[in-house]
Amino acid sequence: MPFCPRCGVEVDYGVRNCPLCTFNIPEVPYEQEILHEEIELKNYYTELRELKIKRRIRNKGIAFVIIILIAAGGVFNNIMQDLVANGELTFSLYVVSSFFLFIFCMISIFGLVHGWRNNLLMLFIATSITVLSLDFWSGGIEWFWTLGSPLVVVSFGFLSLTVFLIKKLKPGRLYGFSIILACVSILLIMVEIILDLYIGELELQWSLQSLIPNGSLALLCMAGRQLVNRDFFHKLKRYLHF
Structure with missing residues (x-):
């Protein structure tokens, strides 16, 4: 409720002159209007915050796609060189395996997966598959179970700890x-x-x-x-x- 600036008596909304001292009371907005303006202002800042978050996510996604495309171009170049020089895929297979792990590392770096447990589990699986493929491309699975797998398990175990x-x-x-x-x-x-x-x-x-x-x-x-x-x-x- 508004008050008279001169005598302090409480008056109703819309009253222009004080009923006690006839002082000219300035126009005071209704409480509902003030509350409505506060809600609109709060919604504006909420929408602005959400817009910034969406813009940040979009920029991260664009940067992620650009980096992956550049790396994929390098992998394709290695595959073409391997086919031209050797007539078959030899060293380019290792490049493809490394590119597979690189994708998941970029996913973790750009924060596309939430939670450190989920990130470590994803990187652990990707690293294990990469090491297994490196052993497989070298002529068969030989050192993966005796050397590669223990190193990956111990490394990610201590990293998680x-x-x-x-x-x-x-x-x-x-x-x-x-x-x-x-x-x-x-x-x-x-x-x-x-x-x-x-x-x-x-x-x-x-x-x-x-x-x-x-x-x-x-x-x-x-x-x-x-x-x-x-x-x-x-x-x-x-x-x-x-």
Whole structure:
């Protein structure tokens, strides 16, 4: 309800003069009109936000299609060169397998699949099929089950573990980087174990050597996170009795 600016008495909508002091009351819009304008403004910003989202999705789709078409042109060029030079498909088969994996990597990068679990599952299946096809093109399935499949499973297993820990703990940038370094160090050890078992000689060398710089950098990140913490110097003074 509107009020008289002079005496403060409450008046009805549409009253031009105050019934108490006869002051000229300015025109005040109805509450329903104000509410209607607020709803229209809210709908306008909602539609504008949806329009921006649709435009972003469209631009991502156009960029994705352009990149895929450029890569497909390169694959077609390799196939033609292979047919002209060798009379059959030889090295171009490996290019086709790599292009298959490239498509799914682009799908994940452009965010066309929602959820990190769905993305990892999609990339795991695509990588497994690509590795299997590479082994198949080389003359038959030989090293896929003993080397390729264990490497893919271990790699994506540790990648899933890293993403899960960061999503679950939300440790921050420095602690998150420490978790990544720890998982990478363990992953390198597992990769060397798989390679050594495939060769027949178990000798851990370069994975343990990489553990030293990775572990040192992880400890430095954890120490840096503690230094950033405001309570660190206070606790240090209490510990040193300053």
